[in-house]
Amino acid sequence: MAVKFGVIGVGGFSFNRSLPAFLNADHFELAAIMDAVSENVKNASEKFSVPENKCYHNVDDLLADPDVEAVMISTPVHTHAALALKAIESGKHVFSEKPLGRTTAEAEKVVAAADKNRIKLGVGFHLRFHVLHQKAKELIDDGSFGNVNLIRMQNHLNYPEIVGAWRQNPEMSGGGGPSIDVGSHHIDLMCYLTGSPVKEITAVAANQVHKYKVEDISLILLRFENGTLGMMDLSWNIPHRFNVFEVYGSKASLYCEKTVGPFRDPYARLLTGDKIEELTPEYQDTYTIEAEAFARWIEYDEPFLIQGTEGIVNNRLLEKVNEAILTKKTIVV
Ligand SMILES: NC(=O)c1ccc[n+]([C@@H]2O[C@H](COP(=O)([O-])OP(=O)(O)OC[C@H]3O[C@@H](n4cnc5c(N)ncnc54)[C@H](O)[C@@H]3O)[C@@H](O)[C@H]2O)c1
Secondary structure, eight states, X not given: OOEEEEEEOOSHHIIIIIHHHHXXXXXXXXXEEEOSSHHHHXXXXXXTTOOGGGEESSHHHHHTOTTOOEEEEOSOHHHHHHHHHHHHHTTOEEEEOSXXXXXXXXXXXXXXXXXXXXXXXXXXXXXXXXXXXXHHHHHHHTTTTSSEEEEEXXXXXXXXXXXTOGGGOHHHHTSOSTTTHHHHHHHHHHHXXXXXXXXXXXXXXXXXXXXXXXXXXXXXXXEETTSOEEEEEEESBOOSOOOOEEEEESSOEEEEESSSSSOSOOEEEEEETTEEEEEOOOOOOHHHHHHHHHHHHHHHXXXXXXXXXXXXXXXXXXXXXXXXXXXXXXXXX
C-alpha cells in the first residue's frame, strides 16, 4: 500500500524536481499540498492534479487532514524545525529537506520530539542514493580502495543575486551560502562514505562575483578520525561545471563526473594498478529512490538510511564550518 503524503512547500525545488520524482515511487501517494503562497498552491494543484479540498494554505489544516499519514517538508531552511515539530505533534511522520534545522539546537529539538512521539523522521540527503556513490561506498567498505586517503567533491553552479532570496540571507539559510546549502549534502555524503566521525574542519569562503551577504564560493577540508582527508569546493559562481567526485585509496582510485546536479549521464573510471575500468551503471533518480525508501520505512518498517540523528550530526558540522569561515581557524570537532 502506498503511503499518503502531504507536501509542505511547493516552490522551486518540489514543484520542478522532487515532487515529479517522488510520484514515480511505488509507495508514494500525493494526498495533499500546502504552501504559504496561494499562487504556488494553485500552480501545484494544476500540475499534480490535486483536488481543491486537498489544497491547503495553512499548515494546521493540512495536519488536521486524516488522509495525510506523513509530510514532506520542502520550505526554506529557517522554517524546517517549526513545521517538523508541528507535524510530529500531529502524529504525522516527517521527511525534512536538508539541513534538518537552521542550528544544531533546532535539529536536536526535532529529533527529541520525534523520538518521544514515536514518529519516523528522515532527512533528504539524496546524494547517498546515487548509484555511483553507492558503488563507491561498496568499494570502500569491501576494502577495494585499501586505505582511503582522500575524497574530493565539487558542487558548482551559478546563482545570481535575487532580491529577497532566502538562500542569500544568512538568517534564513543557516549562516552561509554554498557551504551550508549544497555543503550540507557533501558533508553528509563524506561522513556516510568514510563511516568515521569528523575530527577537524578548515574552511575558506569569498564573494568573487555575487555581492550577497553569504559567500559565493567556499573550500572545506575535513579530517576524519580514521585518517581520511575530505576536500570540497562549492560555488555559486561557476556556470560551466563537471562536479567531479573522486576517491583515492592505497589500492585504487575512482574518478566520477556529473553525479551531482541536474545530470542524467554520470561517468566514472576506476583505476586499480594499471587496469582502468569504465563504470556505466544505469542512471536512477535519487529523489525517487529516497521517497520510496522513506515510504517503505513507514509501510514495512525497513529502516531508512538517513534518520533524524544524522541530521543533528550534519547541523553540528555545518555550525563548525561557519565557525571555521568566520574565525579563519581550523576547528576541532
Ligand atoms: N535535496 C535537494 O537536492 C534540494 C535541492 C533544492 C532545494 N532543497 C531544499 O528544499 C527546500 C526548498 O527549497 P526551494 O529551492 O524549493 O525554495 P523555494 O523558495 O523555491 O520554495 C520554498 C516554498 O516554500 C514556501 N514556504 C515558505 N515558508 C513556508 C511556510 N512556513 N509554510 C509553507 N510554505 C512555505 C514558499 O512559498 C515556496 O513556495 C529547502 O529546504 C532546500 O534546502 C533540496
